[in-house]
Amino acid sequence: MKLKILLFWISYLIALSAVGAAGLFIKKSASDFKASEGILVVVMAVFVLEAGRRYGSRHSVAAAVITAAAGVIFFFPLDIIGLSAVFVLAAVCAAAYVPVKALNDYNETLKDTDRKLEGRKEYLLRVKNASIKRAKQEDDQTEREVKEILPLYGAIKELSRAIKIGEIAEIIVEIMKKTIKNGFKIELEQVSFALIIKNDAGYKVQSSFGYDEEFLKEGEKALVQSVLKNAAKGSDIVYKQDISTEKQAAAVSIVKSVVYIPFYAENQLKGVLFLSSPKPALFTDKQIESLKILANQIAITLEKVYLYEEVEKMSVTDGLTGLYVHRYFQEKLENEIKRAARYGGNMAIVMCDIDFFKTINDTHGHLAGDQILKSMAMILKNNTTAVDTVARYGGEEFIIIMPDTDKDAAHARAVKIRKAVEAHDFRYKELHIKVTISMGVAVYPGDAITRRTLVEKADKALYKAKEAGRNRVVKAG
Incomplete structure (x- = not known):
């Protein structure tokens, strides 16, 4: 110029x-x-x-x-x-x-x-570019959120089909793996989790991922207590981004971030999903919100499953004794015979009958008889294993299925039960009632290979025990 x-x-x-x-x-x-x-x-x-x-x-x-x-x-x-x-x-x-x-x-x-x-043109251009950039960021954010929500939507559909605690536990493990890997884009190697569910025996680790089986076997009780201590304080998710400075981190020094996801239904703690990672601040706030959605759905499903199992249990258990009913026993026996036939094992049944039960009813009344039946059911359950099936066969008769048990072992266990009954102090109000029991033992395939014949053999052995003077165990043969 x-x-x-x-x-x-x-x-x-x-x-x-x-x-x-x-x-x-x-x-x-x-x-x-x-x-x-x-x-x-x-x-x-x-x-x-x-x-x-x-x-x-x-x-x-x-x-x-x-x-x-x-x-x-x-x-x-x-x-x-x-x-x-x-x-x-x-x-x-x-x-x-x-x-x-x-x-x-x-x-x-x-x-x-x-x-x-x-x-003005430059200003409008800047506004336009900023709007385009912001819209792109919002689109990207929406896309990320959709990708996170899709696994949750699929999870909710899968959960809705569960009707058993075992089923829901397996589904939850698979849901968490998919959500963490595909939705959150986090490597599964960075996360471990344990699903703790309440049952009749209390809170137990129902399923897990990333934990050593030996560690869970030895430290399950301590883990459950620690998780419940942190999760039972409220219904919200507890997320600790770094616990390396806390006392409990000393036991598992590699753990940094933990998440406690409680499942509440009807104001009762039904279970807890516990997540841990060696990486601090593993999850974002948005991911925690997604986990809350999932936790609510799991709680609803658990409530449904508990209700279903309660109704199912009512349909297969005796209202007075809490033992399985005759119909359930027949179905269970059929399945156990098929399993024993498939794997070539033994299976025993023990039929039991309270001695002179009619006399007890006539002397002390039916309410006393009901109390005797409930006490007998308790003795039978306390002297059998978790794999055994104890049912009320009818009236004062009971029957026990003992899988993978031969005749001699079944007879020995029956004798132990008979002695427990004989030693028990049966009471009704101020009355002390002496009660004994007679038992007959039959086994598959030694005594019979069909359900009906096997029950007949055990019933005949029971009849012989009564003929021989009652308060004894007789083997079929």
């Missing part, structure tokens, strides 16, 4: 000199000097206009002043130039300046408007 201005003024001075030289030449060759005045006015007016158009009013004013001064210098000393010529020249220069000034102001206004428009 400075170079252009310099060139302009050089051109201006050259033109001014040329006009002055032309004026001197005309003075010598003509008596009238008006021609040189006209040349000066026209040429210099062009430069004044051009100065204003290109470089602003300051240069236009300077060109006009210099032009006027040059006119005085060139022509005023000459005799032939009149004073009127000077005034004409000044008027012409002034007339040239006025439109130039107006044109320059108009140009400045246009330039200022252009600058404002350009600034």
Whole structure:
């Protein structure tokens, strides 16, 4: 820009000199000097206009002043130039300046408007780019949230099909693996979790992932107590991002972040999902919110499963004794015979009958008889294993299924039960009632290979025990 201005003024001075030289030449060759005045006015007016158009009013004013001064210098000393010529020249220069000034102001206004428009354009472009960026970020966030929600949606559908505690435990483990890996994009090697569910015996580890089986076997009780201590304080998820400084971290020094997810139904703690990781702050706040959604659905499903199992239990258990009913026994016996046949094992049944039960009812009343039946059921359950099935066969008769048990072992266990009954102090109110039991033992496949025949064999052995004097155990054969 400075170079252009310099060139302009050089051109201006050259033109001014040329006009002055032309004026001197005309003075010598003509008596009238008006021609040189006209040349000066026209040429210099062009430069004044051009100065204003290109470089602003300051240069236009300077060109006009210099032009006027040059006119005085060139022509005023000459005799032939009149004073009127000077005034004409000044008027012409002034007339040239006025439109130039107006044109320059108009140009400045246009330039200022252009600058404002350009600034507005840049601002709108920045707003547009920011809006596009924000929209893209929101789209990306929505996409991430959808990807996290989809596994949860699938999980809820899977949970709705569970009707057994065992089923729901397996489903929860698979759901957690899918959610953590596919939804949260976290490597499964960084996470371990244990599902603790409440049953009749209390809270137990129902299923787990990432924990050593030997560790769970030896430390299950301590783990359950620690988890319940942290999870039973409220219904919300407890997320500790780093427990390395806490006392309990000393037992498992590699654990940094832990999550306790309680499952409440009807204001009762039904279970807890415990997650741990050697990495601190493993989960984001958004992921914890997703886990809350999942926890609520698991709690609802657990409530449904508990209700289903309670109804099912009511349909297969005797209301008085709490033992399985006759129908369930028959189904269970059929399944155990098939299993023994498939794997080539033994299976025993022991039929039991309370001695002189009718006399007890007639002497002390049916309420006393009911109390004897309930006490007998308790003795039978306390003297059998978890794999055994104890049922009320009918009236004062009971029957026990002993899987993977031969005749001698079944007889020995039956003798132990008989002695426990004989030694028990049966009471009804202030009464002490002496009670004994007779038992018959039969085994598959040694005594029978069908359900009906096996029960008949055990019943005949029981009849022989009663014929022999009661309060004894007789083997079929």
